[in-house]
Amino acid sequence: MIIIGGNGLTDGLMAELESTLAHHELLKIKIAFGEREDRSGIIQNILQQTGALLVQSIGKTCVIFRQKAQDSAFSDLPKK
Template sequence: MLTGKQKRYLRSLAHHLTPIFQVGKGGTNDHLVRHIVEAIEFRELIKVSVLNNCLDDPKEIGVEIAQASGAELVQVIGKTIVLYKESKDNKQIELPKATSK
């Protein structure tokens, strides 16, 4: 589970990224999730865009993809979904430490 500080940091990193996957009118499927899992292992942080012809709610799609891929849902803004998952082999992003009170 990501803290607010970590999500803020990831959002700042994701700001300059372009979406590498699109969810269309067919919605999500196993094929899309498999490609997202492969990409997120390599990149750690990705954006997914939901096309206008998709009738599903982008927030629901974000939750669905995050659960299916084992990633963390960082943000859903408009029709753009930001996902993060720490890579096992290609760790590039160092998250801020979670502070406990």
């Protein structure tokens, strides 16, 4: 889970989001400030910058998904 505080979407936070999405496809984010409209704007900004999809948004928490890129190391494995 990533928590977004009063500083909002900083470059460091966006780098952490990218890193986490590259490793885990599903990510839970808690936005610990702002009104509903503010949180909605932050979520839309995250989705635009990361290319992720919104799975669910309830209150101050949202879940986003971005499919991992095909890993070339495993692309040569035989399929069952």
